[in-house]
Amino acid sequence: MRKKKYYLIGIAGVAMASIAGLLKKKGHEVVGSDQDVYPPMSDMLRTLKIPVFAPYNVLHVKTARPNIVVVGNAVGRGNPELEYVISNGLLYRSMSDILREEFIEQKKAVVIAGTHGKTTTTALVAWILETAGFDPSIFVGGFMRNINSTFKLGKGKYIVLEGDEYDTAFFDKGPKFWHYRPFIGLVNNIELDHVDIYKDLDAIKFAFGRFINLIPKNGLLTVSCENKNSLVLSQKMAKSPISTFGISAGDWTAKNIKYSDQYISFDAYSNGHTISDIRTKLIGKYNISNTLGAIAIVKFLKIPDAKIKKAIETFEGVKRRQEIIGEKNRITVIDDYAHHPTAVRLTLDAVRQRFHMKLNTGRLICVFEPGSASSKRRVFEKHYIESFGHADLVYLYKPFKAQSLQKRETFNGKYVSSQLNKLHTLPTGRQVKSWNFNDLKPMLLHMKRQFKPGDVIVIMSCRGFDGLYKQIWEVL
Structure with missing residues (x-):
C-alpha cells in the first residue's frame, strides 16, 4: 500500500471523523479542519492523534x-x-468516494438503509459478525457501545455500513449509498425525509430504487414487510434474491413476544426453522423488527443460531439511541436522536412500554429540538402534533440554525404547542401539556417546577442540544 496524506474539510462530523479513523488505522497520514469541533468526535480524533x-x-x-x-x-x-x-487544482474527493476506493472495493459490503432504524440495525449486524469471528470492518452513524466507536478496520472479507440516503458532496448531489456497492442490502422503511434535497416521496423512492438495483444476483436484499413503499419498490427494482421480515408477516417473523423491565424476548421463525427465546436489551416493538432484519442477513451468511442469540443478548445498542443517561430522585433521563415524526412516535411508545407508564403512575416528558433540515421546516408539523401526542408533557425548543429559512417555511413551535394543548384523547387518557421556548435558561426553570418522581424525560435532538441532558440532570 502506498501511504497517502489526506486532508478532510469538515472532519468533525460523525461520518467524516469515522473515515478519518479508518484511513489512519490503514496507515495513511490524516489531518483535517472544521469550523467548530465538539465532543464526542473531538475526543475520538484526539485519541486517534489526528490533527484538527x-x-x-x-x-x-x-x-x-x-x-x-x-x-x-x-x-x-x-x-x-x-x-x-x-483554484489550485488540488485533487479532491467525496467521503463516499474514499470509503469505496479505500475499503469497500476490497471487501463485500453489507449496507443497511432506510429512513429509520438503520444506525441500530447496522450496529447489530456488525456486532453479530464480530462475535461470530468474522472480524468485519464497520462504518456506522453512531457510537456502538460494544466497541465504543463509530468504526472498525477489520481483516475479514465483509464491511458493514450504514447506508445514508443524504447527498454526497457539493459536486455530487446523489445519495451516499449509491457509492457503496452493496453485496447485501437491507431496506427497512422508506418515508419522506430530507426535504431540503428531496422534493417529494417519489424522489426518495427513486434514490432507494437505484440502491436496490445495485445488489448483484448472488447477493441478497433484505426488506421489511411493514413498509409498503419498501416492499413494492423492492419487488419492482431488485435483481437479487429477496428475504423479507416483519413481526407478523415475512420470511422472518416473531412469535411469543414477551416484554420485561430488562429485555424483550421472542422467537424468530422462518419456514419451519425457529430460533427460540431471543433476548434483546433494545426497547420497543420496532426494534424486534430491526432485529429480525439483522437475523435475515446473518442467516444468509450461515452464522449458527447460538452465536446469533449470544450476540443479540450482549448487544448494548448505540449511544443517543434511547440511551438511558440515568435515574436521579426517581426521575429517569433518556437521550435520543429521533427527529422524524415517525421516529419520535415509535420512541415515545417504546419508552412508555418499557417503563410501564400508565395513568397516575408516572409521566412521559418529551423535550424536542428541531435540528435536521426537515424537522426545522413546517412540512411535518401536523405529523409532529400526532407524534408528540404520545407524550404527557412536551417542551419544544427553537429550530437550530433556521435563520436561512423564511418564517412561513420554518417550524412553528408556538403553533404546535397550542395544538397539542387542545388534544384530549390520548394513549394515556389525559390531556397533553406543551410549552415552546426560545432560550434554554427559562425552559430549564420551567421544567424544574414540573418534574416529579416517576417521570421519564426523553430528550430528542439530532445534535448536542447544548448539553441539555447534563443541565437537566443538575436541576433534578
Whole structure:
C-alpha cells in the first residue's frame, strides 16, 4: 500500500471523523479542519492523534500539502479552504468516494438503509459478525457501545455500513449509498425525509430504487414487510434474491413476544426453522423488527443460531439511541436522536412500554429540538402534533440554525404547542401539556417546577442540544 496524506474539510462530523479513523488505522497520514469541533468526535480524533484545525483557514491546507482532499457533504462553495483547493487544482474527493476506493472495493459490503432504524440495525449486524469471528470492518452513524466507536478496520472479507440516503458532496448531489456497492442490502422503511434535497416521496423512492438495483444476483436484499413503499419498490427494482421480515408477516417473523423491565424476548421463525427465546436489551416493538432484519442477513451468511442469540443478548445498542443517561430522585433521563415524526412516535411508545407508564403512575416528558433540515421546516408539523401526542408533557425548543429559512417555511413551535394543548384523547387518557421556548435558561426553570418522581424525560435532538441532558440532570 502506498501511504497517502489526506486532508478532510469538515472532519468533525460523525461520518467524516469515522473515515478519518479508518484511513489512519490503514496507515495513511490524516489531518483535517472544521469550523467548530465538539465532543464526542473531538475526543475520538484526539485519541486517534489526528490533527484538527479550527476554524477554517486557507493556511491549514497550504501547510498540510495533502495528496488528496476529502470534502464533507456539509461543505459548499464559499468555504475558504475549498475555494483554495479548487483554484489550485488540488485533487479532491467525496467521503463516499474514499470509503469505496479505500475499503469497500476490497471487501463485500453489507449496507443497511432506510429512513429509520438503520444506525441500530447496522450496529447489530456488525456486532453479530464480530462475535461470530468474522472480524468485519464497520462504518456506522453512531457510537456502538460494544466497541465504543463509530468504526472498525477489520481483516475479514465483509464491511458493514450504514447506508445514508443524504447527498454526497457539493459536486455530487446523489445519495451516499449509491457509492457503496452493496453485496447485501437491507431496506427497512422508506418515508419522506430530507426535504431540503428531496422534493417529494417519489424522489426518495427513486434514490432507494437505484440502491436496490445495485445488489448483484448472488447477493441478497433484505426488506421489511411493514413498509409498503419498501416492499413494492423492492419487488419492482431488485435483481437479487429477496428475504423479507416483519413481526407478523415475512420470511422472518416473531412469535411469543414477551416484554420485561430488562429485555424483550421472542422467537424468530422462518419456514419451519425457529430460533427460540431471543433476548434483546433494545426497547420497543420496532426494534424486534430491526432485529429480525439483522437475523435475515446473518442467516444468509450461515452464522449458527447460538452465536446469533449470544450476540443479540450482549448487544448494548448505540449511544443517543434511547440511551438511558440515568435515574436521579426517581426521575429517569433518556437521550435520543429521533427527529422524524415517525421516529419520535415509535420512541415515545417504546419508552412508555418499557417503563410501564400508565395513568397516575408516572409521566412521559418529551423535550424536542428541531435540528435536521426537515424537522426545522413546517412540512411535518401536523405529523409532529400526532407524534408528540404520545407524550404527557412536551417542551419544544427553537429550530437550530433556521435563520436561512423564511418564517412561513420554518417550524412553528408556538403553533404546535397550542395544538397539542387542545388534544384530549390520548394513549394515556389525559390531556397533553406543551410549552415552546426560545432560550434554554427559562425552559430549564420551567421544567424544574414540573418534574416529579416517576417521570421519564426523553430528550430528542439530532445534535448536542447544548448539553441539555447534563443541565437537566443538575436541576433534578
